[in-house]
Amino acid sequence: MSTNPVVRDVFKTNGSAPVEYRRVYVWELPVRAYHWINAIALTLLCVTGYLIGHPLRISYSQEAYQQYWFGWTRFIHFAAAYVYVFNFGMRIYWGFVGNKYAVWKTFLPLTRKQQEEIVDVIKTDVLQVKMHGEISTGHNSLAAFIYFLTFLVFCFQTITGFALYSGMSDAWLPHLFRWVVPLMGGEFAVRFWHHLFLWFFVMFVIVHIYLSFYHDYIEGRGTVSSIIGGWKFDRVKGAGNQGAKEQGDKTV
């Protein structure tokens, strides 16, 4: 909004006019910590989970007492699973006490505004008929809803995983899910479904990483770096428009 003609010209030569952005602290530390702990745990879970289903031919030159790699693979899977479950539990808690970008309501398209945004994001991301719509500062409504579905898969994997684990553990937590085994028709079936959903995560990770890059590019306000530093940028527009309204919202 600079009226200085010199500054304007300088920006024009770069193909850009000066506009103002406001820093918004979107992802609080617990949210960022959750994201990265979850990312590491999930990666470990997927890799070890795949290996448990498809053990590699490693070394057949040694005797059994000299190595334990499959045992370690399983150990890492179980340890990462505990980390992932408690981390997820923490995030659910933060969904009730965190800022407005972290609150549980953002994950469900309950309001008309959220539903409209879903259409908007589909137009921008999938159909690509829109250049860059008015996308909210936190999660966009479509992404948020997909995260919600992902949380359901988290729950499913937690339940089936613990149900499978209960057969080899005396801990109370896995035994809470023992009932799933007869319900799903035996451990073999539980194992099948648990293994199948591994591929959901593979798909999710591919799309998730790609879309964060895409949105970083299309929105131009720090989508990717926000999950490291927590800050995003909101465009400051004239009074009365969308941007100003967002500006009025309090951020923590």
Added chain:
Amino acid sequence: MGDSIWQSMQKKGYSRREFLEFCTAAAVAAGLGKAGAAQVASVFEKKEKPAVVWMHFQECTCCSESFIRASHPIVVDALLDVMSLNYTETLMAAAGFQAEKSLDDTIKNNKGKYIVLVEGAVPTKDGGVYCMVGGKTAEAILQTVAADAAAIIAWGSCASNGCVQAAKPNPTGATPIAKLVDKPVINVPGCPPIADVMMAVVTHLLVLGQTPELDDQGRPREFYGRRVHDTCYRRPNYDAGLFVESWDDENARKGYCLYKMGCRGPVTYNACSVVRWNEGTSYPIQSGHGCIGCSEAGFWDNGPFYQHLPSFPGFGVESTADTIGTAVGVATLAGVAAHAVVTNIRKRSVIAEVHAEDEKES
């Protein structure tokens, strides 16, 4: 009051020594240990011998076959010979009306005291016509017998979980016993169950007069509390990641773990690797073949037996969740790549639009 077990053994010509031998074996089988022999002997001397009926429905009699091969033949002898096995289609001398009458009499004269052993599933489709004995459907017979029974044991996978008859599409509506009667049922699954396990469960019931501790699926915890895998002697190879890769490879000769050959040990609750078969001679894994999970519900539908992940429904036998998953993963990558290409093609117009907006606002 009828004869005690000791009295009827005497009548059949067993010696005191044989009786004590039987008591010792029974005590051990029931989990009392040798020291419990005296206790068992005193019970068997006094207690009226229980009436037992052994029903056969949809089955192949492999459970009976297994039962007579227990490691302690005297126990089986005594059970079959002495325990007034009042009714069992396979072994009894009576036939026709005479046989049916003996069943009726047993029920009438021993209300609430007799023990029912059921071998086989019960077909429920089309009015139960697929299994009828003496003009009555298996289900009707089961209900009559079960009504006044002191205890019910479901022998084998057929009676416990339906086994092969209940495999998809289950044309006869074969149903496990526990789903049909509203009494607790002791499930002793396996195709067949291990002889010594059967013997131990029956003896437990007879000696202690109470059901053994059961798990959430009605199976005696003592024998079905752990997976075949947990006590498998090849387990160290599993943990070390040493696997048989094909039936005739070096690893198979070395006795490595059969996990990659489809072994169901990790998902099968049974006592094979501890009790073993044929007087403790061997069990499938010891003989070089993976476990097929014969004591687990639905094991016929969890094929193929030589893959440890089932084939994905609707995609042919060879495709597992991983084949499908890999395809979906690759498709996702391709989609993302295509999207990136389109984005790059639109790059100029996106940037131009952004700049136009900036212009307008500044």
